[in-house]
Amino acid sequence: MNILYKFFSSIVTTVVLLALYASAASVATFIENDFGTSVAKYLVYNSWLFNVLHLFLVINMITAFFKYKMFEPKRLSMFLFHFAFIVIVVGAAITRFISYEGSMHIREGDTSNKILSYISYLQIEINNGEFVYKSETPVNFNAVSGNKFNEDIDFDNEEFSIYLKEVIPNAIEKIVTAENGEPIVVFTFLNNNIKNDVTIKYGEIKWVGDQLFCFGTNPPKNAFYMDYANDTLYFMNDEEVSFSMMRDTVEGKIAAKILNPLLNGFLYTWGTNALVLNRVYPKAKTELRSMGVKSTGGQNALIFDITNNNQTQELLVFGRENYIGKQNRVTSGKYAINISYGSKEIELPFSLKLDDFVLEKYPGSSSPAAYESFVTLTDDRVSKVEQHKIFMNSVL
Incomplete structure (x- = not known):
């Protein structure tokens, strides 16, 4: 115990730990x-070595309290400095x-009680019309991780295998003309106020939200x-479809259940759905x-093999962090x-x-000089309503 105390209270240990911490932060940047x-x-940041480094730094600061007798009034400033560091690390x-x-997006005049998680999740749902199986797994798929996922599910006396076959980072789906190709349709579909850009190939059946498309x-x-x-x-639909020309009346x-041409420049609506045709590739x-690991504009493309009753189907899933998945x-029976x-x-x-x-700007420039937010905090659990001003990156 005495050896450990001498090791952690040594000034050499402090210098080495701080140097390692600075180096790790620099490399991460x-x-x-x-x-x-x-x-x-x-x-x-999420590696166990970085966590151990934080732990050693906290122990080093605590031992310094006793070695240098920081509890004495004349060393109050040193005590506050070391104690503040410990509080920051414990909070982190x-x-x-x-x-x-997570992050909360609020437009001026709006109220929100939801945040979007910084962690990405792989969410699986199996529905038989009566019961639903759900699971979610925190994941970090990126250009250097192993990107492995495999889950065997026993639901309703059926076996399902979900296997992640491939991850393409920052991927985009490119449509190219080909003499031996098939027709491809690209359209914009609004389902329950959620906008979807959809690409469907000839012979494909695809769910978009709660609407099934068949080509x-x-x-x-x-x-x-x-x-x-x-x-x-x-196109043909099981219910009546209204149409309007976007540039005319x-x-x-x-x-x-009547076959009709699906034309560009028209808005087609039925129920809570709306569709606009973008392009047809004969x-x-x-x-x-992949747009490359340095690109930030694309989404990760996840290709799964889903097996049930000895039948395997491929499912392509796009997604990325900071966006709702x-x-x-796919359907199986x-x-x-x-x-x-x-x-x-x-x-x-x-x-x-x-x-x-x-938002304040520099004179004669569009660059922001300073900004501040005026917010109202409401907590019904304790009947609290408070108004606050948040300046720049200050903490509420």
Whole structure:
């Protein structure tokens, strides 16, 4: 015990630990600049070595209290400096291991009680129409991690295997023309006020939100059916569809289960859904391409093999951190299997309202000089309503 005390209270140990800490933080900064935040977290910030380094620094500070008798009034400034460091590290440890963190987006005049988690989750849902199986796993898929995931699920006396076959970082789905290709349709679809940019290939059945799309194959019940023939794209729906020309006053209705042309420049609506055709490729194919590990504009593409009843289906899932994951679905008999990848919304026990946001700029420039937010904090649990001003990056 005496040896450990001498080791941790040594000034040499302090210098070495601080040098290691500064070096690790510097390396993490360069990694984050070149490969992104997720890689820096994986290699440095969330590594067990970095956690041990924090622990050693805290022990070093505590032993310094006794060695240099910092409890005496004349050494109060030294005591406060060391104690503040310990409080910061303990607070960070609580956030890291016990609590959670995320970002809250509030427009001026709006109120929010939800944050978007900094951690990405792989969420799996299996629905048989009566019961639902759900699971979520925190993940960090990036350019340098192993990117492995495999889950065997026993649900409703059925075996399901979810295997992550490949991860393509910062991927985009590129459509290229090909002589031996098939028709591909690109459209924008609004489902329950959620916008989706959809690409569907000939012969494909795809779920977008709670709407099923079918292109060039026998349409299941309640599917929005599309077909391509004689250089024209047709559609048929199980319910009546309203249409309007976006650049004119032309509008009308199309009866259910009637094949009609699907045209550019028209808005098609039914129920809580809206669709706009973007482009039709008569002969094309899709290719997944990575924009490189340094790019920040794309999403990670996850390719899964989903096996049930000795039948394996491939499912492509796009997602990234700081964005809510969108469900992607395949069906196997009576089972609907949904997988999403990305951040998730976390509901808070209090709410914040952004009353006013003030941005000051440098004279003759558009660069911000300072900013401040005026917010109202509401906590119904204790009947609390407080108004606060947050200047720049100050802490509330």
